[in-house]
Amino acid sequence: MLEALKNTDEFYPIFIFDGESAGTKIVGYNRLCFLLESLKDLNSQFKKYGGRLYVFRGSPDHIxxxxxxxxxxxxxxxxxDCEPIWHTRDNLVKDLCVELGIMCVEKVSxxxxxxxxxxxxxxxxPPLTYRMFSHIISMIGEPPRPVSEPDFTNIKFGxxxxxxxxxxxxxxxxxxxxxxxxxxxMDTERLIRWEGGEMKALSNLKDRLDVEEIAFRQGSYLPNQAQPDLLGPPTSQSPALRxxxxxxxxxxxxxHDLYNLVHCGNPPAHHNITGQLIWREYFYTMSVNNEFYAEMERNPICLNIPWREDSGLLTRWKHGKTGFPFIDAVMRQLLQEGWIHHVGRNAVASFLTRGVLWINWEDGLNHFLQHLLDADWSVCAGNWMWVSSSAFEQLLDCSQCVCPVNYGRHLDPWGYYVKRYVPxxxxxxxxxxxxxxKAPIEVQEKAGCVIGRDYPERVVDHVQASKQNREYMQNIRSSVLNEPPPHCCPSSEEETCNFMWLPETCLSHVHADYN
Structure with a gap:
């Protein structure tokens, strides 16, 4: 925008719905609401100076x-837009500019x-590991600081x-x-209301910095992944960044400036306070030259795992009807509000893939891209590959998975979160x-919820499924790495369903989102 305002006679701010821009190809209701609210906010700012945002439908190069x-x-x-799936669209515009002699300015922001x-x-x-990526950006130096606000005082809107x-x-x-x-x-009302637009984002940022300052003075960092507040008002900035x-x-x-102020100029390591943003950068970089990054079979960095196809199980997962209350609560919150906490994304992604259902991570990715407010194509796909042990440092990890029972119990011992979204x-x-x-039938009847009638039975025995999936992964690992298979596999629920912690990114991610 700043570049467009330089030495201009008339300024035309434009947004084009071409079926792809801003991830609208498979967009769901909540994501579209957030985008439209963001455009409305932008339009209202232009109106203060006698302009407007022109919103079209069509092909950018034709327009x-x-x-x-x-x-x-x-x-x-x-x-x-560094993601390769948008290159055809953008290159058509660049080629048009060359043909017609139009100055074309593409900014990294x-x-x-x-x-x-x-x-x-x-x-x-691209650096294949996060450690190598961190080394490369340290060589490049700190990212640029934000630029100044645009001045519309003497701008003529076309x-x-x-x-x-x-x-x-x-x-x-x-x-x-x-x-x-x-x-x-969903028919149910959104309990947490996300609102798009710069003005709301800046207000949320101020609130977030107030919370960050308290944490910094107490010697801690946000977000808290060990004991997250699943019911409190969210402080995530990820939809606004998206x-x-x-x-x-x-x-x-x-x-960083706030931390330096609180700690008298003693800077922290990147990963302590903005680690999720660095993971976000890493996944973007990994996707730049890989148009098949969000696929399994044609993706050169992804292991081709023989996942099962089961549309019935997938549908129950999507709609929060698996019979596992914590998993169902997370999936229903996603449909209802368009956003779920990092730890919830971790749980449902592990459950769908190598943890319990053994279903392809691509199915989970497409569902997230449709419904998750902050889902970026590259970061979301990167996190799904990570969770499913299909790529990156997590490749073929057989040791841990998320227990769909104990994980939720650990995060929310009294079940308040579950009861909010699974009434x-x-x-x-x-x-x-x-x-x-496990509840006796008389307990179920007293609670007014009989399992199999008012709430679904479990789709599978998770302990047995987790054990079987671990064996699958170990056999695949042995085949790929040409090593002998292990002699035994843990059989108890406590051993089989250890917690698995993703890097703090899951902004989609499963998304690298900065909760």
Missing amino acids: FRRMWEELAIQKICFEQ HTLWDPKLVIKTNGGV KLPDYLAEEFKMFEEIPSPEDFGMSHE FGCLSVRRFYWDI ELQNFPVEYVYEPW
Whole structure:
């Protein structure tokens, strides 16, 4: 935007719904709401200076060609989208600019560092491990600080002719999800309401910094992954980062500057306070030259694991009807509100893949990309590969998985989170909340929830499934690494269902989200 405002006679701020931009190819209701609220906020800011945000439907290269023909536009400015799945779209615009002699300006602003520079610094190939990535960015140096706010004082906003507005299928106002034929997937009300837009993001950032300062003065860091607050108001900035409502550089530097202020200039290690942002950068960089990054079979960095296909199990997982209360609570919160805590993403992703159901991580990725507010293609796919032990340092890890019973019990001993999102179990005694199938029938009847009638039976015996899946993974590991298979496999629930902790990123991730 700053580049577009330089030496300009008329400024046309534009957003184009082309079926792909901002991840709208498979977008769900909550994600679309957040995007539209963000556009509405931007539009309201332009209106203060006599302008507006033009929102079109169509092909970007066609729209820009017609604007050149009718309005003689001289410069097009946009943000770098480093993910390879968008290159065809962006290259069409770049080629058009070359053909017509239009100045084309592409700025890096969605990431802290330019991923292409990271790859170049590493000898032309992406750093394959997080440790190597950290080394490369230390060689490059600190990311740039955020730029100044735009000044619209003397800017003239261009007015689009009516005939072009009609040709471009322009929305008179910022559209609603219903204008795209979309309605909410769940009947229940959203208990936590996420709101898009820069103004809301900046307000949330201020609140977040207040909480961070308290933590820094107490000698701790956020987020708390060991004992997260699953019921409190979320402090995550990840949706705002995903949709550009908040500058990732501003977030990074505000956190570091605050820490330095509290600790008198004694800087922390990166991973202590902004580690999730660094993991976010790592996954972006790994995806830059890999158009098959979000796939298994054609993806050169991903292990090809023979996952099972079971549409029935997958559907029950998607809709929170697996019979495992913590898993179901997380999946229902996702559909209801569009966001779930990092630890919840960890649990449901492990459950779907190598933990219990042994279903392809691609199915989980596509579900997250549709419903998760902060789901970036590269970071989300990277975390799913990590959780399923399909790539990165987690490759073929057989040792640990998430127990769908004990993990939730550890995080929320009294079951308040489960009862919020699985109201069928509202009256269940706490000792049976995480294993309702163990409750005597008279207890179930007294609670008004009979398992198999009011709440589903377990889809599988998780202890046996986890043991079997570990054996699968160990056999695959032995085959790939040409080593003898292990002599035995743990059989008790305590041994089989150890906790697995992801890197703090899961902003999608499962998403690298900075909770």
